Amino acid sequence: MTAQSPPASSPPNYQLTHLEALEAEAVHIFREVAATFERPVLLFSGGKDSVVMLHVALKAFWPAPLPFAVMHVDTGHNFDEVIEFRDSVVAEHGLRLVVASVQDDIDAGRVVDESGPRASRNRLQTHALLRGIRDGRFDAVFGGARRDEEKARAKERVFSFRDEFGQWDPRAQRPELWHLYNGRHRKGEHIRVFPLSNWTELDIWQYIAAERIDLPSIYYAHRRPVVPRDGMLLAHTRFLTLLPGEESYEELVRFRTVGDATCTGCVESTAVTPEDVVAEVAASRITERGATRADDRISEAGMEDRKKEGYF
Numbered sequence: 001m002t003a004q005s006p007p008a009s010s011p012p013n014y015q016l017t018h019l020e021a022l023e024a025e026a027v028h029i030f031r032e033v034a035a036t037f038e039r040p041v042l043l044f045s046g047g048k049d050s051v052v053m054l055h056v057a058l059k060a061f062w063p064a065p066l067p068f069a070v071m072h073v074d075t076g077h078n079f080d081e082v083i084e085f086r087d088s089v090v091a092e093h094g095l096r097l098v099v100a101s102v103q104d105d106i107d108a109g110r111v112v113d114e115s116g117p118r119a120s121r122n123r124l125q126t127h128a129l130l131r132g133i134r135d136g137r138f139d140a141v142f143g144g145a146r147r148d149e150e151k152a153r154a155k156e157r158v159f160s161f162r163d164e165f166g167q168w169d170p171r172a173q174r175p176e177l178w179h180l181y182n183g184r185h186r187k188g189e190h191i192r193v194f195p196l197s198n199w200t201e202l203d204i205w206q207y208i209a210a211e212r213i214d215l216p217s218i219y220y221a222h223r224r225p226v227v228p229r230d231g232m233l234l235a236h237t238r239f240l241t242l243l244p245g246e247e248s249y250e251e252l253v254r255f256r257t258v259g260d261a262t263c264t265g266c267v268e269s270t271a272v273t274p275e276d277v278v279a280e281v282a283a284s285r286i287t288e289r290g291a292t293r294a295d296d297r298i299s300e301a302g303m304e305d306r307k308k309e310g311y312f
Helices: 018-036 048-061 080-093 102-107 122-136 201-211 274-283 288-292 302-309
Strands: 040-043 069-074 097-101 140-142 159-162 190-193 222-229 232-235 249-254 265-268
Touching: 018 048, 018 140, 018 201, 040 048, 048 080, 048 201, 069 102, 069 122, 080 097, 097 102, 097 122, 102 122, 122 302, 201 274, 232 249, 232 265
Parallel strands: 040 069, 040 140, 069 097, 140 190
Antiparallel strands: 159 190, 222 232, 222 249, 249 265
């Protein structure tokens, strides 16, 4: 009687964790864009979402270098710690940094700087962004926006078509069934791409903790002068003019999101590690932008109006 070979063992039934699944989806999106577009660019401000997006992009193409440039839309009113961090990351990974400067637009007379104690350059970013895309001839632009941030962003697809003026029509979006993305566009048009669309703020921080990703120091608790205004705590920097009756005082705070220093608030916090922040975010019931971004409070449809104009 011929001896029979033992049955082949079944492959292990490995199930991706939630974070692994999100990372795998983002990796797929990066590789899809790199394979089908001529001149992609990744928006990189040094903020936590852009840092995570860059981290995943580097993993997607490792050991090869990143196959596209990174771009920062610079208002000129940034937190010093974030700009220093941005430059250190660019140097560490040998990235090509493109800076679209709002100050350049102001100096050239293309936009008018706001004046007064509540002045902000945040709305002026749209012109600089569109100019940077046009000058760089970029046909795909990666952004770190997430659907849980704000209701207008919850409407947007992973591949978001923008016309020759950079405008977005929420009623004319392309379907993305079975993760099939349509990047077709004509010359002058482009696609905004959001690899982190399905991530939440909690996912971002759990991923930062798991991957040990470095961030600018202002994302963790530190003491700094702050000013209460419009239900937020604004950092009292050289860019912020006090209103009559306002006084600054020192508080232990951290930032949940980072943008223009004139309209980005901070929150009281004792969190000094990613794990501490995970615990805080898990207990929060207010989105980071809803709690700390004055530019989102312009009107009920403020963000959607800005996105239609060309903002991210």
